[in-house]
Amino acid sequence: METNQYLTEFYNSYDEDSRLAPRHGSVEFLTTMRYIEKYIKPGDRVLEIGAGSGRYSHALARQGYAVDAVELVEHNIQVFKQNTQPQEHITVTQGNALDLSAFPDGSYDITLLLGPLYHLYDAGDKRQAIREALRVTKPGGVVFAAYVISDGCLLDEGFNRGNISVSQYVRDGLLDAKTFAARSEPKDLFELVRREDVDELMSVFDAVRLHYVASDGCALLLREAVDAMDDEAFELYLRYHFATCEREDLLGVTSHALDVFRKRG
Numbered sequence: 001m002e003t004n005q006y007l008t009e010f011y012n013s014y015d016e017d018s019r020l021a022p023r024h025g026s027v028e029f030l031t032t033m034r035y036i037e038k039y040i041k042p043g044d045r046v047l048e049i050g051a052g053s054g055r056y057s058h059a060l061a062r063q064g065y066a067v068d069a070v071e072l073v074e075h076n077i078q079v080f081k082q083n084t085q086p087q088e089h090i091t092v093t094q095g096n097a098l099d100l101s102a103f104p105d106g107s108y109d110i111t112l113l114l115g116p117l118y119h120l121y122d123a124g125d126k127r128q129a130i131r132e133a134l135r136v137t138k139p140g141g142v143v144f145a146a147y148v149i150s151d152g153c154l155l156d157e158g159f160n161r162g163n164i165s166v167s168q169y170v171r172d173g174l175l176d177a178k179t180f181a182a183r184s185e186p187k188d189l190f191e192l193v194r195r196e197d198v199d200e201l202m203s204v205f206d207a208v209r210l211h212y213v214a215s216d217g218c219a220l221l222l223r224e225a226v227d228a229m230d231d232e233a234f235e236l237y238l239r240y241h242f243a244t245c246e247r248e249d250l251l252g253v254t255s256h257a258l259d260v261f262r263k264r265g
């Protein structure tokens with residue numbers, strides 16, 4: 001089966017729109033928005049590559065930014081369109097992160113690549129998606145790239161929730177028996193990486209890293225506790241998370257990471 005068919009089948013039946021809605025899921029969204037808001041300025045143009053149902057695109061369009069979105073899966077585009085409000089300056093087109101030739105060089109102040117790298121399985125493809133994101137970004141513009149991090153997922157989905165069998169993954173070669181580094185292919189749907197993989201990918205680009213963030217930290221691992229928090233407790237948890245999500249000693253224990261880098265001017 002082609003990579004895109006695995007993805008299409010998955011996202012046709014996955015409620016992507018609800019992924020970030022519960023409290024534990026909102027931590028990634030709130031953290032990513034917080035970092036976008038550090039850099040976005042009035043009048044900026046935004047491109048979201050792999051926009052899904054458009055949570056980020058719509059949030060930014062509702063703040064008055066002009067947003068263009070690209071998404072691979074038709075089902076997600078339909079949901080994206082249903083979620084559009086009349087006042088938004090927003091477009092969505094079907095396209096692939098690996099080939100953004102429909103978009104000219106140096107056009108966007110803020111470029112979001114929050115999802116396609118989860119589903120690209122070799123360094124060449126991942127670098128091609130990052131190269132395209134940088135190409136369409138203006139000199140001095142900022143790119144936000146998200147990854148799924150293996151240790152957070154292994155702890156949460158494996159050891160904690162038992163949704164995946166760690167011992168079976170080791171037997172199948174999806175986890176290295178000594179280092180527990182992950183490997184996957186299109187049928188596995190998600191490509192899990194570690195900080196060292198992100199650093200190696202980025203080593204060929206002439207971009208300036210601004211932040212590397214554990215974007216949801218332990219929120220998925222602690223999901224029952226986080227979802228049970230009242231408003232006051234959750235606000236305190238968020239304050240803790242925001243205060244610690246760039247700490248070197250905590251960066252690996254997260255389900256998602258956000259790499260924020262500036263295209264040289």
Ligand SMILES: C[S@@+](CC[C@H](N)C(=O)[O-])C[C@H]1O[C@@H](n2cnc3c(N)ncnc32)[C@H](O)[C@@H]1O
Nearest residue numbers: 050051052071072073076096097114115116119
């Ligand atoms: C986990 S979702 C994230 C959606 C949204 N960016 C967010 O963070 O809420 C990943 C999205 O990337 C899309 N995607 C995956 N590979 C892609 C590619 N090569 N080009 C464009 N979109 C892609 C998927 O269809 C899916 O909608």
